[in-house]
Amino acid sequence: MNVYHITYAPSPGIFFLYFWGCNMECRACLCKKEIYDCHLEETKRAIFEESKEVPQAPSRFLDLNEVLEIxxxxxxxxxxxxxxxxxxxxxxxxxxxxxxxxxxxYNILLTNGLKLISTKHIDEVVLSIKAYKESLHQDYTGVSNKSILENFSTLYQEGKKLRAESLFIPNYIDSPEIGRIAQFIAGIDRNIAYRIDAYLPVGNNPWRRPTPIEVEQAAQVARRHLLNVSCLRGDERLEYEVRRIV
Ligand code: SF4
Structure with missing residues (x-):
């Protein structure tokens, strides 16, 4: 399998399985900065460092039986x-x-939504909508968002429990664009939960980190369309301990 890293939060009993490889090339992909869980003691501060460089690609992958054994x-x-x-x-x-x-x-899939797979044994899908404007999506990810938006709608029509999230990047994927994404989601169902995350500077991008207030303001724009909007402002503390297993 593509699984290269596993972490565990004992108090809520959550396993985080990290898969390597992607079918998009987001300019602000956090994997360019950190490929391991950013809530670990050894990683949680470094991801805020502007100069942090990506570690090498994983050297070891687990097969299905190894994952189940763990x-x-x-x-x-x-x-x-x-x-x-x-x-x-x-x-x-x-x-x-x-x-x-x-x-x-309870199995949760975090995905960019470009590829639709069998979700029979997935209980919930969290789909990251990078941008609604096609030209912006192309610029940010290198691919069209047409099939992603269609897949989002398909998952909803199949009755799959669905959430959406987006990255807020000042002067790039900013409040007006967050509003467009929220409007698209509301066209499917105003009750779908939507979370907006603060951008963390990655690579040679020209964008700065947003202030917590800017992220809140983007969430307010999304709330004009949706009933269940939250945000990660970038200054939160983790509520539970996360341990590295592999
Ligand atoms: S979808 Fe984008 S952010 Fe997510 S892993 Fe792929 S390149 Fe990185």
Whole structure:
């Protein structure tokens, strides 16, 4: 499989499975700065450093049985598939099925939405909508957002529990664009939860980090269209301990 890193939050019983590889090239991809869980003691401060450089690509990957062995015997409430992009791993549906069967876990997929996979054993999808304006999406990710927006709608029509999130980047993916994304989501269902995350400077991009107030203001714009909007302003503390397993 593409799984290269696993972390665990014992108090809520959440496993975080990190998948390597992606089918997009976002200019502000956090993997350019940190490929391991950014809530660990060894990573949580470094991601705020402007000069932080990406570690090398993972040297080891786990197969499906190794992943299941690692999870065996622990309290599991949720398993979150994340990383770079989990959907490009052809074995993900098989893993999700095995996790349901063996551990009765609540499986959450974080995805860019470009590739639609079988979600039979995925309980919830969190789809990151990078931009609504096609030209902006092309500029930021290198690909069109047409199929992503269609896939978002398809997942909703299939009755899948669905959330959306976006990155707020000052003077680039800013409040007007967040408003357009929120309007698109509201056209499907005003109750869909939407989270806006503050941009963390990555690579040679010209953008600065937003202030917490700017992120709040973008959330207010989204609330004109949606009923359940939250934001990560970039100054929050983690509510629970996260441990590295692999
Ligand atoms: S979709 Fe996610 S993993 Fe892929 S390039 Fe964009 S931010 Fe990175």
């Amino acid at each position: 999870l065996k015997g622990r309290d599991i409430s949720q398993v979150i598939f994340m990383g770079a992009e989990p959907t490009i791993d052809a074995e993900l549906p098989k893993l999700a099925k095995a996790l349901h069967r063996k551990f009765h876990s």
